[in-house]
Amino acid sequence: MRRIMDALSHTGISLGHFLGAFQQRESLAQGTVSAETSLATPVQTTKHQCPICEKSFQTSSALSGHGPARCAIKHGKELPS
Structure with missing residues (x-):
């Protein structure tokens, strides 16, 4: 499960x-x-997308848990302003 x-x-x-x-x-x-x-x-879904890796999440809290700032470091990119 x-x-x-x-x-x-x-x-x-x-x-x-x-x-x-x-x-x-x-x-x-x-x-x-x-x-x-x-x-x-x-079924309607609301997607929250990481601006760095473009991975989609169901909730904003899931996106926050993913950590776009950490993702930017991992992928060697800058966070969009």
Whole structure:
């Protein structure tokens, strides 16, 4: 489970969105929800992107935890003003 959580955090997808999409696919496969209903309500995500490496995060706190300043040092770049 920890590996899944880590992989999702690196892609910027929350566990809730991942599980919601999984449940939607299962419902479609079982025929309990029509494709039209499923596709009519797209999942909206807010992405917060590192200005240095362009990695996306679901929340601003996740981006802060990533540390754009440390990322700039790691990649030998300057932080944008």
